[in-house]
Amino acid sequence: MTSQQQLQHLYWRAGFGPRPQDVKAGSSPRKVWHQLLQNSQVFEPLTGPAPPPNEPQLVMSAAPAAGTPQSSMITTPDQTQRQGMIPAAGGAAQMQAGSVGQMRRRELTPAQRKQRNLEIRSAFYAMNTGWLNRMATSPAQLREKLTFFWHGHFACRVRQPEAALQLNNTIRRLALGKFSELLLAVSQEAAMLQFLNNQQNRKQRPNENFAREVMELFTLGRGHYTEQDVKEAARAFTGWGADAQNRFVFRAKLHDDGPKTFLGHTGNFGGEDILRIILEQPQTAEFITTKLYRFFVNDTPNPAHIKLLAQEFYKSQYNISGLLERIFLADWFYAAPNVGTRIKSPVELLAGMKRTFGVQLADDRPLVVFQKALGQTLFQPPNVAGWPGGRSWIDSSSLLYRLQLPSVLFKNAEFRVALKDDENDIAPQLSRADRTFQQSVQTTVKLAPVRELLAQTPAPQQAAQLADFVLQTPIRPDSLALVQTAAASAPDESRLRTLVTALLSLPEYQLM
Amino acid sequence: MPTSRRDFLKASVLASSLLFVPKFLHALDRQGLQPLRNSNGRRLVVVQLGGGNDGLNTIIPYRNDEYYKARPTLGIREQSGILTLGQDLGFNPAMTQLKGLYDQGKVGILNAVGYPNPDRSHFRSMDVWQSASDSDKYVGTGWLGRYLDATCSDGHLPYTGLELDDTLSLAMKGNLRKGLSLKNPEKFHQLTQNRFIAQVSREKASAASGSELDYLYKTLAETASSAEYLYQTSKVYKSGVAYPNTEFGKSLKTTAELINSGIDSRVFYVSLTGFDTHVRQQEQQGRLLGDLSSGLGSFTEDLQKAGNLDDTLILVFSEFGRRVSQNASNGTDHGTANNVLLLGGGLKQQGILNAAPDLLNLDQGDLRYQLDFRSIYATVLRDWLGADDQLILGREFARLPGLV
Numbered sequence: 001m002t003s004q005q006q007l008q009h010l011y012w013r014a015g016f017g018p019r020p021q022d023v024k025a026g027s028s029p030r031k032v033w034h035q036l037l038q039n040s041q042v043f044e045p046l047t048g049p050a051p052p053p054n055e056p057q058l059v060m061s062a063a064p065a066a067g068t069p070q071s072s073m074i075t076t077p078d079q080t081q082r083q084g085m086i087p088a089a090g091g092a093a094q095m096q097a098g099s100v101g102q103m104r105r106r107e108l109t110p111a112q113r114k115q116r117n118l119e120i121r122s123a124f125y126a127m128n129t130g131w132l133n134r135m136a137t138s139p140a141q142l143r144e145k146l147t148f149f150w151h152g153h154f155a156c157r158v159r160q161p162e163a164a165l166q167l168n169n170t171i172r173r174l175a176l177g178k179f180s181e182l183l184l185a186v187s188q189e190a191a192m193l194q195f196l197n198n199q200q201n202r203k204q205r206p207n208e209n210f211a212r213e214v215m216e217l218f219t220l221g222r223g224h225y226t227e228q229d230v231k232e233a234a235r236a237f238t239g240w241g242a243d244a245q246n247r248f249v250f251r252a253k254l255h256d257d258g259p260k261t262f263l264g265h266t267g268n269f270g271g272e273d274i275l276r277i278i279l280e281q282p283q284t285a286e287f288i289t290t291k292l293y294r295f296f297v298n299d300t301p302n303p304a305h306i307k308l309l310a311q312e313f314y315k316s317q318y319n320i321s322g323l324l325e326r327i328f329l330a331d332w333f334y335a336a337p338n339v340g341t342r343i344k345s346p347v348e349l350l351a352g353m354k355r356t357f358g359v360q361l362a363d364d365r366p367l368v369v370f371q372k373a374l375g376q377t378l379f380q381p382p383n384v385a386g387w388p389g390g391r392s393w394i395d396s397s398s399l400l401y402r403l404q405l406p407s408v409l410f411k412n413a414e415f416r417v418a419l420k421d422d423e424n425d426i427a428p429q430l431s432r433a434d435r436t437f438q439q440s441v442q443t444t445v446k447l448a449p450v451r452e453l454l455a456q457t458p459a460p461q462q463a464a465q466l467a468d469f470v471l472q473t474p475i476r477p478d479s480l481a482l483v484q485t486a487a488a489s490a491p492d493e494s495r496l497r498t499l500v501t502a503l504l505s506l507p508e509y510q511l512m
Numbered sequence: 513m514p515t516s517r518r519d520f521l522k523a524s525v526l527a528s529s530l531l532f533v534p535k536f537l538h539a540l541d542r543q544g545l546q547p548l549r550n551s552n553g554r555r556l557v558v559v560q561l562g563g564g565n566d567g568l569n570t571i572i573p574y575r576n577d578e579y580y581k582a583r584p585t586l587g588i589r590e591q592s593g594i595l596t597l598g599q600d601l602g603f604n605p606a607m608t609q610l611k612g613l614y615d616q617g618k619v620g621i622l623n624a625v626g627y628p629n630p631d632r633s634h635f636r637s638m639d640v641w642q643s644a645s646d647s648d649k650y651v652g653t654g655w656l657g658r659y660l661d662a663t664c665s666d667g668h669l670p671y672t673g674l675e676l677d678d679t680l681s682l683a684m685k686g687n688l689r690k691g692l693s694l695k696n697p698e699k700f701h702q703l704t705q706n707r708f709i710a711q712v713s714r715e716k717a718s719a720a721s722g723s724e725l726d727y728l729y730k731t732l733a734e735t736a737s738s739a740e741y742l743y744q745t746s747k748v749y750k751s752g753v754a755y756p757n758t759e760f761g762k763s764l765k766t767t768a769e770l771i772n773s774g775i776d777s778r779v780f781y782v783s784l785t786g787f788d789t790h791v792r793q794q795e796q797q798g799r800l801l802g803d804l805s806s807g808l809g810s811f812t813e814d815l816q817k818a819g820n821l822d823d824t825l826i827l828v829f830s831e832f833g834r835r836v837s838q839n840a841s842n843g844t845d846h847g848t849a850n851n852v853l854l855l856g857g858g859l860k861q862q863g864i865l866n867a868a869p870d871l872l873n874l875d876q877g878d879l880r881y882q883l884d885f886r887s888i889y890a891t892v893l894r895d896w897l898g899a900d901d902q903l904i905l906g907r908e909f910a911r912l913p914g915l916v
Contacts, residue, residue: 110791110841157635212648343724373679382682383639388652391727395680395690396670396735399728400703403712418678418695421562421785432759473725478715486708505708507728 004468006334007032012472012512013296014328015141017352020449023469033328037321040143040176045169046134048161049126123161127168128371128378129364132347136354146175146320148347149295152389154186154218155381156195163191163246164379179288179318180279187214187275190242196384199241201234202254208234211274213384219278221287225263232260236269285314289323296327298338299390305332340473340511343393346374348512349402353504356470358446359409366415369437373401373417394510406504410497412440447496454496463487466499471508479506554823554858554896557767557780558656558683561804561830563787564634566797567850568836568869570607571621575600578871579836586793586838597621599864606802609809610853617862618812618821619855620915622888624869626849626881630832634788634846637831642683644886644905655889656779657686658904659897663778664689670731671738674770675781676763684781691779692738696766701743704736748773753814756806760784764807768814771824778897787830791841804828808855822857825896825916829885835877849881852888854916858896861915884909891915 004023011018014036022032108116135144150171158164167189174182186192187210193199196210211233215225239255242248260269263277278284289310293301313323327333344352350370353359361367371377375398376387407413416438450466457465463484467475475483483502490498503509569586573579574594580587588594593605601621603611613619629647631637640647644655653661660673673684673691684691694700704710713736717729749772755761763782770777784804789797808826815821833850849869869879890901890909896916902908 209648217650341724343728375679383636383650385650385652391724392652392685394728394731395685396692396731396738397678397680397694399731400709400735403709403732404703404706407706420677420679420681420783476715479712482708482711502708506712507725507732510728511724 001334001336001339002468003028005339005472008469008472009334009339010036010328011141012352013145013333014324015145016135016348016355017512018469019356019358020453020469024449024453029334030329033325036142037325039139040141042140043143043173044138044140045172046127046131046165048130048165049123120159120161124164124379125365125368127161127165129367131168131378132351132354132367132371133364135347135351136359142324143172143175146324147172149292150175150182150186151378152295152381152386153291154192155384155386156189156191157380157383158191158195160191160194160246163189163194163242166246167191168379176321176324177319179320180275182320183218183279184272184275186218187271188240188248190246190248193240193242193248198237201238201240203235203238203256206231206234206238206256210234210240211237214275215278217385219284219287220281221283224281224283224287229262232262232269233274235260236262236274237271240271279318282310282314285318286310288318289313292323293327295389296324297333299342302332305330340471340508342512343390343510344512345387345389345393346371346376346402347378349374349405349510352512353406353409357410357450357500358444360444362442362444366437366439366441369415369417369419370401370405372419373415374398399507399510402510403505403507406501406509408441409443410445410501410504412442414438414440445497447500450500451496463499463503467503467508470500470503471506472512473508475503475506475508479508552823552898554825554898555771555778555780556892556897557782557824557826559804559808559826559828560638560681560683560781560783561787561800561828562634562638562783562785563789563830564637564832564834564846565787565800565830565850566789566793566834566844566847567623567830568833569793569797570604570801571597571623571851571868572602572604573600573868573871574602576868576871582837582871584838586842586844588794597864599868601864601868604798604801606798607805610805610855612809613812613855614863618857618859619853620859620862621864622852622854622883623864623866624849624879624882625829625852625885625888626832626879627884627886628881630848630878630881632832632846632848634831639682641829641831641885642681644889652682652685653687654681654683654685655893655904656683656781657690659686659779659893659899660684660689660691661686662904663897663899669734669738669741671742671775671777673779673781674767674777676766677781677783681781681783684779691781692735694739694742695763697739697742697746697770701739704739710736742770742775745773745775746770749818751814753810753817755810756803758803758807760803761807761810764811765814768811771815771820772818789834790839790843790845793838793843812855816857824856825858825892826853826855827888827892828853828855833879836871836874836879837877847878848875849879852885854888856916858916865912865915887912 006029007023007027008018010029010032011022014033135148138144147168151168154171156167167186170185170189171182174185193210196213197207198210201207201210208230212230215230215233216222235256239251241251257268259266262269262274263281265277267273286306290301290306293306293309309323309326312326316322332338350367368377375393381387401417404413404415408415418432418436421435453469454462454465463480467480483499486502487495487499568579569588572588572594574590588604594602595605595607595611596602597614610619627640627647631640631647642654643651645651656673660668664672668689670690670692675681675684675691675693676695677693678695680691680693704713713732715729717726717733746769749769751765751769755765760782767780767782784800786800787797812821815824829852830850833847834844835847839845866883873880886905886909890905891911893899893901893904894911
C-alpha cells in the first residue's frame with residue numbers, strides 16, 4: 001500500500017475523507033493523526049436557529065463554548081421561500097411567531113400546533129444541514145467523526161429540537177475524553193431521559209426502559225446482566241429527570257433510596273452508583289471497544305485485536321482518544337482487509353463528497369432529502385439501537401440513488417423521489433406533494449485542487465491517478481475503461497468534471 | 513358465523529398468548545417443511561395504513577353504548593349509513609366496495625390485534641409491525657425480508673418482493689435478501705438506463721469472493737435485470753378496470769397489471785398514508801377509507817377478471833388504533849390494538865373472525881389486544897405462503913387454524 005493510500009485511509013476513517021491538498025503535501029499517518037488530534041482540541045457547539053425575541057437562550061449544559069457559533073446554521077427566510085418542500089418555515093419569520101415554542105402541546109390550538117410543527121421541522125433541518133456542512137468543512141474532523149459515532153451509539157430521537165441539540169453538543173464536548181464522563185453526561189441529558197422514559201421512573205412505579213437500554217445498548221451488551229439487575233438499576237434511577245429548560249434535576253421525593261443489589265453489589269444506590277458499577281465491569285470496555293472497532297476498522301472484529309485494545313482501554317480508565325490512537329497507529333489498521341472494505345453510511349457518503357470536492361448547495365435543504373432517500377437522517381435514528389449499518393444501507397433503490405447523486409451534485413441532474421410519510425415523523429401528515437422532491441440542485445464545486453493534484457500527470461494516466469485518490473479500493477479494469485471513455489467523449493472544459501462524476505458514480509466509491 | 517368456529521379461533525388466540533403448542537406438532541411441521549417451501553403460485557399483498565387508522569370508526573360497534581359515551585360527537589350513528597356486518601359491527605359508511613366484497617365472502621375481519629406493551633410512537637410502532645419484534649427489542653430486518661431470506665434460492669432476484677414506492681420499507685429488508693421498490697416499471701427502468709449506470713451494471717461480480725464490492729456489483733446487476741424484466745413483463749396486461757385517481761389507486765393498478773401479466777413476485781407492499789387524525793377526524797378518515805375501499809374494490813375486480821384472486825391474499829394493517837375516547841378537537845390520539853383485514857378468494861373462513869374489542873375492559877383508556885399480530889403473520893407465512901414461520905419470526909406464535 002502506498003503512503004498516499006494510507007493517508008487517505010486515515011482521513012476517511014478518522015474524519016470525512018481527504019481533500020486533494022491533504023495528500024498532495026505528503027506526510028506520515030503518525031503526523032496526520034497528531035494533526036487531526038490537535039485540530040480537534042477545540043470544542044465549538046453546534047448552534048440551532050436563533051431563539052425568538054423575549055425568550056431565554058437555550059440552556060447549554062455544555063457551557064465552555066470555545067469560538068463563535070456558526071452563523072451558517074441559520075436557515076435564512078429567502079432560502080425557505082425559494083423551495084417548495086417546506087411551506088412557510090424557517091429562520092426569522094418563523095421565530096417571530098415562535099412564542100408557541102415553549103407551551104405544552106395539548107394547550108395549543110390547532111393553528112398553533114401547526115405553527116409549532118413547522119418550527120420544529122425547520123429547526124431540525126437547520127441542525128441537520130448545519131452539522132453536515134460542518135462535517136465537510138470543519139478542521140476538527142476527528143471530533144465531528146466521533147460525535148457522529150456516538151450519535152449512532154447513544155441514539156436518541158425526540159421532538160424537541162432544543163433538547164436534541166443540547167444532547168448533540170454534550171456528546172461533541174466529551175466525544176474524545178473519558179467514556180465514563182460521556183456516559184454520565186448523556187444519561188443525565190433531558191433528551192435521553194425523555195426518550196427512554198426516565199421522566200416516568202418513580203419509586204411507586206419504576207419504569208425500566210432507561211436502565212435496560214443503558215446496559216443492553218450503551219455499555220454491557222445483552223447477556224451480561226439479569227432481569228433482576230434491570231429492576232434494581234431502574235430503582236436506582238428513580239427521580240432522575242429534566243426540567244422545562246432541559247436541565248437535569250434529581251427529584252428526591254420520587255427516588256427509591258432503599259437498598260438494592262446490582263451486579264453482585266449491595267447498597268442504597270443512586271444512578272451514579274449504577275453507572276460506576278457498570279464501568280467497573282471489563283465487559284463494558286470490551287463492548288465499547290468492539291463497537292468502535294466495527295465502526296472505525298472492520299465490521300468483522302478481530303478477537304485478538306479487540307482483547308488487547310479493550311484491556312488497555314479499561315486500564316486507561318476509558319480514555320477514548322488513547323484507544324483511537326492505538327487503533328489508528330496500529331500496522332493492522334493499514335492492512336488490506338481493513339482498507340476500502342466498509343460501505344459508507346449515507347451521511348459519510350454525502351459529507352465525503354462535500355469535503356473532498358468542496359461541494360456547496362445554493363440551498364441546503366436537499367441535503368436532508370438525500371439523507372432520507374438513502375436511509376440515514378441525522379437526528380432521526382430509527383430507534384435507540386441506532387443505524388444497523390453495513391449491507392443494510394444497500395438495496396436496489398438506495399444503490400441507484402447513491403449512483404445518481406454525483407450527477408446531481410456535479411452536473412445539475414434532476415433528483416426525484418417521493419419520501420415516505422414515516423420519514424417525516426417529526427411532523428407527520430405531509431401531503432404527497434410536500435413529500436415529493438423533483439428538481440435539479442444548484443451547486444458550486446472546487447475542482448482547482450484536483451486539477452493541481454493531476455498537474456504533473458500526462459492526460460492518458462489522469463483517470464487512473466484520480467481513481468487512486470478518489471477510491472479506496474482498486475478500480476476494476478472494466479470500470480476504469482468506462483471512466484476513460486466517458487471522459488474522452490467530454491469537451492475539454494468539462495473533462496475533469498466528467499472524470500470526477502464518473503468515478504464517484506462507481507460502486508467502488510461506495511466503499512471506504 | 514357458527515359459534516363453534518368462533519370458539520375455536522378464540523381458543524387459538526388464547527393459545528398464542530401462552531405459546532401453548534405441543535412439542536410433537538413442531539416435529540410434524542418440520543417434516544412437512546420441504547414441500548411447503550414453494551408458495552404454490554400464491555401471493556401476498558400487504559396494505560399499510562400509515563399514521564394509525566382509527567379501527568373503532570372503521571369497524572364500528574354501533575350497538576355499544578360505551579362507544580357513543582366515549583365519542584359523543586365522533587361516534588358514527590347507524591342512521592348515517594353504517595354498513596352492517598352482523599354481530600353488531602358495521603363498516604364505516606365510506607367502505608361500500610369492501611362491504612360488497614364482504615357480502616361475497618371475500619373478507620375476514622380480525623378485531624383487537626396488537627402486541628404486549630404497545631408503543632404509541634408512529635415510527636417505533638411501525639418498526640414493531642414491520643420487523644415483527646417485541647416492543648422492547650430492536651431488529652434491523654423485516655418479516656417479509658426474512659421471508660425472502662428463508663425461501664429464495666441463489667437465483668433469487670429482488671422483485672420476489674416488490675414495494676410500490678420510491679424507497680424500501682424495513683418490512684422488506686432481510687439479512688441476505690431485500691425486496692425492490694418502484695413506483696412504476698417504466699420510471700424504474702429509465703433509471704437503470706442512464707448510460708453510465710447501465711454500462712457499469714453489466715460488469716460481473718466475481719462469483720467466489722463475497723466482498724463488499726462484489727455485493728455492490730451483484731446488487732446493481734440484479735437491479736438492472738429486474739428492472740428490465742418488470743418493464744418487459746408489465747406490458748403484457750393493461751388494466752381495463754377503472755381505479756380511483758389517487759396515488760393509492762395508481763399503485764394498486766400497477767400491482768394488478770404486474771400480477772395479471774404473470775410476474776413472478778410473491779410479496780407486494782402498498783401504503784396509504786394520512787391516518788394521523790388528531791383533529792376533525794371524520795372527514796379525513798372517511799375520505800381515506802373511501803380511497804381504501806374503492807381502490808381495493810377495483811383491485812380485486814381486476815384480479816378476479818384475470819382469474820388471479822383465488823391465489824391472492826390481501827392483508828390490511830395499521831401501526832396502531834386510536835384512543836377509545838375522542839379528544840377536544842373532534843379527533844383521536846394515538847392508541848393501541850386495532851383491526852386487521854384479510855381479503856381474497858382463498859380465504860377459508862370469512863366474516864368477523866373473533867370477538868369485538870371489549871370497551872368495558874380498557875387499559876387506561878386504551879384497548880387491550882386479544883390477538884398478537886404475529887399470529888396472523890405466522891398463519892400467512894406457513895399456511896398461505898408455505899414458509900417456515902418459526903424461522904422467520906424467531907419463535908412460535910400459534911397460528912389461526914383453517915383460516916387460509
